[in-house]
Amino acid sequence: MNLHELLREREAAGEPIRVGLIGSGRFGTMYLSQARNIPGVRVVGVADINVARARESFERVGWPAEDIVDSVADLAEGKTAVVADAMELIAADLDVIVEATGNPVVGITHALAAIESGKHVMMVTVEADALAGPALARRAKDAGVVYALAYGDQPALIIELVDWARTSGFDVVCAGKGAKYLPGYHQMNPDNVWDHWEFSDELKASGQLNPYMHTSFRDGTKAAIEMAAVANAAQLRPGENGLTFSPGDLEEIATVCRPQAAGGALEHEGTVDVMSSYTREGDWIPHNTQEGVFVVVKATNEYVSSCFTEYPWHPDPSGQYAALYRPYHYVGLELNMSIANAVLRGVATGAATGFYADVVATAKKDLAAGEVLDGEGGFAVYGKLVPAQTSVDKGYLPVALAHHVPLKNAVAQGQSVRWDDVEIDDSLAQALELRRETEALVAGS
Structure with missing residues (x-):
């Protein structure tokens, strides 16, 4: 279906898709940079607790200052509101809310409010999806709206590849x-994180980079969160030992990401994994998979296996496994694929269909009773991917709720924190409600 043509029809009819964006960080700014070039779409407003930052984002992408107003109530044709209160934006006359705050607890609050007011939700804050995506997706379905992972981020692109594979008749390995x-x-941790990034010394010292966020990108937390979102949307089950981060180049995807019984790194078929772009010795692998996404499929019969080896598809040595690979993701520049699919087709670019995978807080060092956990990208814990059933059975604490919570019990390095090890703040009531709904879904997964 030609989404662009459908968007042009909306433009011609004077009925553009009305979009509200919450959070004007990198992802949101990238979307704003494209929005004025897309027919049939109108950004009605942006909400950010830092209004000045939001205005800077508009300036950065060349948005005319005269088209920006300070209140949703002041909106007129061609104007866009910048407000501090996300609830003011959610209450406006919109079709879609894009949740891009990066805060999982706040993201759940915004998503629920949008769903309850009959708006589609594009969830950029994948941390919220890993915490309670199955419950959010179910509530959206019951409300007759679309809840979707944001196209442009890797999870939605991976889910698209999974859909390609299954629609083509393949089993996903x-x-x-x-x-x-x-x-x-x-x-x-945030004190040594810049030793592991290739940024210039000037950029590192500029204050533009968030050391906590970039720690989560490298310590395995972000990868686990993204793979949990994929697993829960695609009904894939992670291994008990989490992600392998096995090294390899793009020609070796099908060789690495096959079961151990076949010579690969995986505990079983029908799973998720991440490949490392570095050897274990610290050498950069040429033609690696960094920034890319992939799906590995298995030949359904000998004829298909022969096709794998006759074409330059880089199968494994047995000819039984092959991979489809996309080398890049364009982040917020691609977001409108989610918006257009939701509004024009009623289709989500990825949404949880059950609770198959969880990301649990795991000690980076020996933690003593009384210490306060500092969440994703901090000094205390990282996020480890585990099967959802394992997480529920063992009472593990999701990493998204490991922010500013004190430990009641000591936890050894490498051990996962349990609910019983921490004191949970009553202010998390809404997130906890959605989390309990999510955990209840594990029996039906």
Whole structure:
């Protein structure tokens, strides 16, 4: 279906898709940079607690200052509101809310409010999806709106590849992505994070980079969160030992991401994984998979296996496994694929269909009773991917709720934190409600 043509029809009819964006960080700014060039779409407003930052984002992408107003109530044709209160934006006359705050607890609050007011939700804050995506997706379905992972981020692109594979008649062996990983990364913290990035010294010292966020990108937390979103949408089950981060180049995807019984790295078929762009010795792998996404499929019969080997598809040595690979993701520049699919086709670019995978807080070092956990990308814990059933059975604490919570019990390095080990703040009531709904879905997964 030609989405662009459908968008042009909306433009011609004077009925553009009305979009509200919450959060004007990198992802949101990238979307704003494209929005004025897309027919049939109108950004009605942007909400950010830092209004000045939001205005800077508009300026950065060349948005005319005269087209920006300070209140949703002041909106007129061609104007866009910038407000501090996300609820003011959610209450406006909109079709879609894009949740891009990066805060999982706040993201759940915004998504629920949008769903309850009959708006589609594009969830950029994948941390919220890993925490309670199955419950959010179910509530959206019951409300007759679309809840979707944001196209442009890797999970939605991976899910698209999974859909291609299954629609083509293949069984999915593994779905995944590439990332930089070395032994010891799980112990990385904001004090040493810049030793593991290739940014210039000037940029590192500029204050533009968030050391906590970039720690989560390298210590395995972000990878686990993204793979949980994929697993829950595509009904894939992670291995008990989490992601392997096995090294390899793009020609070796099908060789690495096949079961151990076949010579690969996986505990079983029908799973998710991440490949490292570095050897275990710390050498950069040429033609690696970093920034890319992939799906590995298995030949359904001998004829298909012969096709794998006759074409330059880089199958594994047995000719039984092959991969489809996309080398890049364009982040917020691609977001309108989610918006257009939701409004024009009623289709989500990825949404949880059950609870198959979880990301649990795991100690980076020996933690003593009384210490306060500092969440994703901090000094205390990283996020480890585990099967949802394992997480529920063992009472593990999701990493998204490991922010500013004190420990009641000591936790040894490498051990996952349990609900019983922490004191949970009553202010998390809404997130906890959605989390309990999510955990209840594990029996039906």
